[in-house]
Amino acid sequence: MSTEIVGGAAVAPPASPRSGRAARLRQLAPFLPAGFILIGLFFVPLALMFVFSFWSTDVNLDVLPVWTLENYVNFFENPGYVRTLLKTMLMGAGVTLACLVGAFAVAYFLARYVSRRWARFALLLIIVPFWTSYLLRVYSWQAILGEHGALNQVLMALGVISEPSFLFVYNDVGTFIVLVYVYVPFAALVLYSSLERFDFTQVTAAQDLGANSLRAFRHVLLPQIRPGIITACIFVFIPILGEFLTPSMVGGASGLLIANLVANFFKNALIPEGAAIGFMIAVIVLILLIAFRRYLRVEDVYARG
Amino acid sequence: MASGVDALETMPVSHDARAVRWALRLWFGALMIFLYLPIAFMVVFSFDEGATPGLPITGFTLHWYDVLLDNRSLLRAVGNSITVATAVAILATVIGTMAAFVLVRGGIRWPNATRIAFTLPIMVPGVLIGVSLLIYFARAADLPLSLGTVIAGQLVFTVPFVVLIVASRLQSFDRQVEWAAADLGASPRQAIRHIVLPLISPAILAGALISVTLSIDEFVITWFTIGAQPTLPTYIYTRIKFGVTPEVNAVATIMLVATLLIFTIASVVLGRARRRPDRRPAEADA
Numbered sequence: 003m004s005t006e007i008v009g010g011a012a013v014a015p016p017a018s019p020r021s022g023r024a025a026r027l028r029q030l031a032p033f034l035p036a037g038f039i040l041i042g043l044f045f046v047p048l049a050l051m052f053v054f055s056f057w058s059t060d061v062n063l064d065v066l067p068v069w070t071l072e073n074y075v076n077f078f079e080n081p082g083y084v085r086t087l088l089k090t091m092l093m094g095a096g097v098t099l100a101c102l103v104g105a106f107a108v109a110y111f112l113a114r115y116v117s118r119r120w121a122r123f124a125l126l127l128i129i130v131p132f133w134t135s136y137l138l139r140v141y142s143w144q145a146i147l148g149e150h151g152a153l154n155q156v157l158m159a160l161g162v163i164s165e166p167s168f169l170f171v172y173n174d175v176g177t178f179i180v181l182v183y184v185y186v187p188f189a190a191l192v193l194y195s196s197l198e199r200f201d202f203t204q205v206t207a208a209q210d211l212g213a214n215s216l217r218a219f220r221h222v223l224l225p226q227i228r229p230g231i232i233t234a235c236i237f238v239f240i241p242i243l244g245e246f247l248t249p250s251m252v253g254g255a256s257g258l259l260i261a262n263l264v265a266n267f268f269k270n271a272l273i274p275e276g277a278a279i280g281f282m283i284a285v286i287v288l289i290l291l292i293a294f295r296r297y298l299r300v301e302d303v304y305a306r307g
Numbered sequence: 308m309a310s311g312v313d314a315l316e317t318m319p320v321s322h323d324a325r326a327v328r329w330a331l332r333l334w335f336g337a338l339m340i341f342l343y344l345p346i347a348f349m350v351v352f353s354f355d356e357g358a359t360p361g362l363p364i365t366g367f368t369l370h371w372y373d374v375l376l377d378n379r380s381l382l383r384a385v386g387n388s389i390t391v392a393t394a395v396a397i398l399a400t401v402i403g404t405m406a407a408f409v410l411v412r413g414g415i416r417w418p419n420a421t422r423i424a425f426t427l428p429i430m431v432p433g434v435l436i437g438v439s440l441l442i443y444f445a446r447a448a449d450l451p452l453s454l455g456t457v458i459a460g461q462l463v464f465t466v467p468f469v470v471l472i473v474a475s476r477l478q479s480f481d482r483q484v485e486w487a488a489a490d491l492g493a494s495p496r497q498a499i500r501h502i503v504l505p506l507i508s509p510a511i512l513a514g515a516l517i518s519v520t521l522s523i524d525e526f527v528i529t530w531f532t533i534g535a536q537p538t539l540p541t542y543i544y545t546r547i548k549f550g551v552t553p554e555v556n557a558v559a560t561i562m563l564v565a566t567l568l569i570f571t572i573a574s575v576v577l578g579r580a581r582r583r584p585d586r587r588p589a590e591a592d593a
Binding site: 026029035043044047048050104108115126138139143240241246251283284288295 | 323328331332334335338339341342343344345346348349352402403405406408409410413414415423424425426427428430431432433434435436438439440441442443446447459460462463466467470520524526527531540543544547555556558559562563566567570574
C-alpha cells in the first residue's frame, strides 16, 4: 500500500480491500436496525393507517376489510369536523404569526444589542422551559388561567371583574395562549441563529445611503433571514396540526383541534374514522415537510443548548 | 443586560433608536415572565398548604412531597419511566450511531434523501405516530401493548435524533486523523474504536442525553402505545383528568430539577464539543 506522506500525516485513505455484493452488505449492516425502525415502525404503520382509513367497523367495533370511502365522506359531510379542521389551520397560522412576531423582537434584541455571551445565556433561559415536562407546563397554565387561577384572582382584586371569568380558559383563547407559550422558544431559537449570522452594519449602511429604518429592514434584513423565518414557521405550524394535549387541558369543549378528533375516535375504538382524519393530517404535514425540506435543520434546533 | 455593549451601541443613535432598544428590552423581560410564570407557580404551589392550588398562598408545607413518597402507584410509574428511558437511550444511541456512520461514510445510495427521511419522524406530530403504531401493534401485528411497545414507539423519534446529531459531527470529522492511524498499522475497527469514537463521543453523549430527556417527558406516542403499566407522564395525565391533585405540583418540581440536571450536563458536554478546534466555524455556532 503506497501512501503519500505530507507533513507526517497520511492524506490518502487506505485502499479498501473489499468490493462486491457481500462487502456492500457488510458495509450496510450497521444501518439496518435504524433502517428497520424508520421503515417498520414509521412508514409501514403510516401506510397501514392509510389502508385502515378505507375500511369500516361493524357494530362490535371490529374492523372489517371492506373497502369504502365512507370515513372520508362522513368527515366532509359533518360541518363540525370540517370547521374543526379549518379552525386548526387558522389557529396554527395565528399561533405561528404570534410566535414569529414575539420571538423576532427578542431574537433581534439579543443579536443586535446584546453581547454574544449574554445572548447565549439569555437563549439558554429561553430554551430551559422547553426541555421541562411539556405536560406539566401545560397543566400549570390551569393555575393561571383557570377558574381559581391567578389571572382571575388578580382581576378580581383590581375590581375589573366581580366573579371568576372563563374568558381565558376552556375555549380557543386558552388554547391559543398556551400554544404560543409552548412554541415561542422554537421560534426564538431559529430566528436568533439566522440573525446571529447577519451583519447589522449592512442596515447602518442602507440607512447612510438614505433608506429609512423600515425600508432597510424590508430590503436588507428580511431577505437575508428568510430561510430562518421559514424554518421557524415550519417548526411551529406543523406540530400544531397534531396538538391534542394542550386543547384537551385548557381548550375545554369548544377549544378542541383536529388531533383531538383523531384521539377521541381512537379512544372510542372507531379506528377507521380516526385513521381517515389522521391520514389527512399526515398528508398535509408530509407535503409541507417535503416542500420545505431544505429548511429542516433539526440538529440546529435540538442540539443547541 | 446592561453589560452587553456592542460596537453599535457606542455609535451615536437617534432618540428613536434608544426608545426602540428600551422597548425591546421590556419585551424581552415580558417574554421571560411569560415563560417562567407557569413554572414558578408550579414550584410555589408544590409547597403550598392549600388543597386546591391557587392564590393566595396559605402557608409553607412539605406535605405534598411526603404524600408522593407514600404513593405506591406513582413510584411504580416512576420506575416504569426509568426502565423505558434507560432502554430507549441505550438502544437509540447504539442504533443511531451505527446508522450515522453508514450515512456519512457511504454505502447509502441516496444519503440526502435518507437524511430527510430521518427528519420526518421528528417533525411528524406524535399523535400520528402514536395512532398508526396503535393500529400496527394492536390490529396488524397483534402485539399486546406493554412497556415494550412504548420503547419501540419512542425509538421511532429518538433514533433519528441520534442519527442526525452524530452524522452532523461525523461530517465535520477530519478523516486524516483516522488515515494516519491506519497508516500506523491500526485496523479500520481499531481506528474507529480508539480514534473516531473518542473524538465524536460528545455528540454521542448529547444524543443519549437528548434521548433520555425526550423519553422521560414523552406523552403523546406513549399514551397510544401503553398497556396497563403507566409511565410517569401518562400517570400524571390520568390523575389530572381525575381531579385536582396538589401532589402533581410536587412531582412536577422534582421532574423540573431532574430535567435541569440532565440539561446542564448536556450543555456542558455540547459546549465542550463546540470548542473543539476541528469543528467548522459554521457548525460551531449551531
